[in-house]
Amino acid sequence: MSLFLINVLLALAWAAVTGSFTFLNLAFGFVLATGALSLIREQVGSVGYFSRARRVISLMLLFVYELILSAWKVAVLVLTPRMDLKPGIFAYPLKLDRDFEITLLANLITLTPGTLSVDVSDDRRFLYVHAIDCSDPDSIRRDIAEGFERKIMEAFH
Amino acid sequence: MDPTAILDMAVTIALILLSLSFLLTIFRILRGPTLPDRIVGLDMLVAIAIGFIAVIGIKTRYALYVDIAIALGLVGFLATVAFARFVLSRGKTEDDILTESRNAAQRAAKDARRAAGNNGKGNT
Amino acid sequence: MMASLLTLVSAALVVIGAFFALVASIGLLRLPDVYTRMHAASKAGTMGSGLLLIALAIHAGDTGTMSRALAGVVFFLLTAPISAHLLAKAAYSVGYRLDAISVRDEMAENVTND
Structure with a gap:
């Protein structure tokens, strides 16, 4: 976290030196500071910082990709003349245990293709997910476990 | 263009x-x-x-x-x-409310009928 | 050249975003029960208004408007799943059933309705 602070400070320093505090210049300064830190990552021990940042960014990219895919799938489903729906609710066994991570996973599930998180069981062992095509819940479970849950674990553990 | x-x-x-x-x-x-x-x-x-x-x-x-x-x-x-x-x-859902009001109406009708029967008995 | 390219991009985004909003409302009309309708509203609906705001950000060009529009998009992405989740949970726990064509309900076995 302190490395992130240094990164922000360097960005502020860049803005001060160039004499313009616009959003674009600050963002550019942030990118420059990240580059400078990555050059000396062996010396200041920021290897973990960069690999974590990379994993958070890859989680965000996966999320945007899945959102576009899911909106597209809803569009295709709605516009087919004969809808063949098999909706249902299935239980998903959670491996994550912290509140923050469960919230993140539930939100990501809601915005991904064909799934909508409905509830968490009281003992936090199951997430109940409504799927628009629930004919094969095991494959959906596998997709979530190998996609989002693994990425969240990598990014925040 | x-x-x-x-x-x-x-x-x-x-x-x-x-x-x-x-x-x-x-x-x-x-x-x-x-x-x-x-x-x-x-x-x-x-x-x-x-x-x-x-x-x-x-x-x-x-x-x-x-x-x-x-x-x-x-x-x-x-x-x-x-x-x-x-x-x-x-x-409660809309169905619950419907059933409740239907039950209430039935109960009220039954009460009214019973009251009418009692009155008739009292008169004879 | 750059400016006209950005104009074209925002024109494309406007049409695509409006298309997704239309798809979401058709889904709202055609899908059988409240849970499946929530799928259409929370995904295609968010996508639609998000794309339209991004188009506005690209078209506006100045950083103040751009950063506000992007903050708005992030805000919608954060709140849409939360409101869908809240509504689904409330509807389920009150006792609105799934539509008859649903194939399974593993929640009914574990949740005792009061």
Whole structure:
């Protein structure tokens, strides 16, 4: 976290030196500071910082990709003349245990293709997910476990 | 073709599509059949209104519309949360309410009949 | 050249965003029960208004408007799943059933309705 602070400070320093505090210049300064830190990552021990940042960014990219895919799938489903729906609710066994991570996973599930998180069981062992095509819940479970849950674990553990 | 002309055409098409989706969503809100259906419809209406404001912002080049869109999004989110709380605190579905009122009507009819029978017995 | 390219991009985004909003409302009309309708509203609806706001951000060009529009998009992405989740949970716990064509309901076995 302190490395992130240094990164922000360097960005502020860049803005001060160039004499313009616009959003674009600050963002550019942030990118420059990240580059400078990555050059000396062996010396200041920021290897973990960069690999974590990379994993958070890859989680965000996966999320945007899945959102576009899911909106597209809803569009295709709605516009087919004969809808063949098999909706249902299935239980998903959670491996994550912290509140923050469960919230993140539930939100990501809601915005991904064909799934909508409905509830968490009281003992936090199951997430109940409504799927628009629930004919094969095991494959959906596998997709979530190998996609989002693994990425969240990598990014925040 | 000139890019601005294309943008103008795109804005017109978008306004037509958004008006259509407004109408369809309002039809769902009127139709129901349950309270959560109507709430989903109202939530969707807010989302479409935000889209509308963004398109109008592009058409008029008036940047202040962004703030209006964000404020509307905030209010819409709070409204949906409040509606969800209301569904939870009401604690029964439309079917429950129907059965309850039907039972109550039957009970009232039975009571009235019994009262009428007692009166008749008293007179003889 | 750059400016006209950006104009074209925002024109495309406007049409695509409006299309997704229309799809979401058709879904609202055609899908059978409240849970499946929530799928359409929370995904295609968010996508639609998000794309329209991004188009506004690209078209506006100045950083103040741009950062506000992007903050709005992030805000919608954060709140849409939360409100859908809240509503689904409330509807389920009150006792609105799934539509008859649903194939399974593993929640009914574990949740005792009060």
